[in-house]
Amino acid sequence: MKFGSPSPDKKILFVVNEAGEFVELRRVALAAKDAGYGVAFLFAQQGYINLKQDRASCRLNGFDDYFPGRSLRRSLQSKQYQEIADGLENGYIPHSLRQERKPKRPFATGAALLLSALATPLLALTERTAGVLDARKKRKHARTLQPFNYARLVYKHVTPALVIYGQEFPGSVNSLLTKLCNRDNVPTLIIPFAVGTAKEMVESLSDKPPYDAERNIINKLAASLFPHWVNYYASKKLLRLPGQKIFLLETLGIAPEHPWIPNNSRTTCIGVESPEMQRYYQRMLFPPSQLRVTGAAYDDILYTARKSDTARSLIFRRLRLDPNKPLLVCAWPTDQYGSRDIPLEFPNYKALCMAWAKTLAAASRFSDFNVVIRPHPVTDPNLLMEVLRPYRLHHRVTDIDTLDLVPACDLFVACVSSTLRWAAACAIPAINYDCYDYGYTDFNGAEGLFTTNRYSTFVSLVERLTENKTVYEEARTKQMACAKEWGMQDGRSMERIINLIDELAGPPSKSTSPSEFHANE
Structure with missing residues (x-):
């Protein structure tokens, strides 16, 4: 069962850093939309590999979407243009046929010709200058802070009632968004998309020189000043991130308490997938108040298929x-x-x-x-x-x-x-x-x-x-x-997730009954 437009003050911002996250978060987003929430996606990383197809999925399902690489103003402008394009029969009707015809004005035509003649040399100069500026802009966008600045703008624009992540890891924009949310008393929630452990981290980084704590003076200094960033594996002393990034995150106040533990963060809550994962989080000393066993969105699909x-x-x-x-x-x-x-x-x-x-x-x-x-x-x-x-x-x-x-x-x-x-x-x-x-x-x-x-x-x-x-x-x-x-096989995982969302964000003006979630699957 689908509802109409959700209450505008009940928007959920889903943040995607890796392509694998979108599949799971999209399932939750669809259920949240059915429950009456507004949905927006932020594809947080430059060069996100599945940007085209995942943005298409967002448009298909009526979700707003944002991604770094163009200004937020241009993103909103494109949305406006898309609304106009939607009324032109998929490109078969030109916009001029949808407008009222206006008589030509000789004065306006002459003025346009004069301005065109005057503007041509200036345009050529502007294009040459723009080439230089564009190269500088690309270098600037490649800097570490660009995704963070963009995420802040999106957060301010969307004004979400809840922010949901697929994971948390050091150096992601999630840490900044969580800091902003905690400042504004906006709840945050992690819906894990994969199994993540410290073992996975040390295995993937132990053979990479930038993460060697002894590699250079910056790494050595970071290891000395911030020992919680240090780990040991395979006869090596490792840093979770290169020293320069550690200094940046510590300066910005968005460094996690335990960088080597996946999903360690100051988020309000983690939707735990199964009793086995709950035991893992407990072994890693996560606060009990942060954990809520909900099951995962895929549980209900597995349950329905098996039954x-x-x-x-x-x-x-x-x-x-x-x-x-x-x-x-x-x-x-x-x-x-x-x-x-x-x-x-x-x-x-x-x-x-x-x-x-x-x-x-x-x-x-x-x-x-x-x-x-x-x-x-x-x-x-x-x-x-x-x-x-x-x-x-x-x-x-x-x-x-x-x-x-x-x-x-x-x-x-x-x-x-x-x-x-x-x-x-x-x-x-x-x-x-x-x-x-x-x-x-x-x-x-x-x-x-x-x-x-x-x-x-x-x-x-x-x-x-x-x-x-x-x-x-x-x-x-x-x-x-x-x-x-290993899974909540009772067919009610999505119901528990939406109930948790309601608890954190406050229910929207219209809500979906538990039985309707099963119908939507």
């Missing part, structure tokens, strides 16, 4: 698969060789892909399992086809949303992906092949989810789970026993 008699059959029909055979879904690994400076089992990404393809082809050939491959959006399609074609797997690739595939499958395979928690919550056995050797232990509590960093073990796990029904059923039984720890 439906038709969801699985629809997936099988779309993929033209034999419904009498079990389904293995592989979330294809991305190329992360550029971020790893340690020896890996395979010399390059293509060789790694060939190994994955060989294993999946064997499962397809020697077991009863259907095999389907879901590539990541950043995967090179040409390389993927080149790798899969010799194994006759190129026709097994699909663009169906992973969130729809997981509850329909019987075995899920991925590489250190947050999507593995979906399988855990759905009681589906899974294999986490840590082919980049990150060593994450995020899923150790899921007993039907197997993690390995060795290819030989990966091959063995795939063989045993696809060819040995006893081994498979044992894994499924173990996963069923702990599934409730």
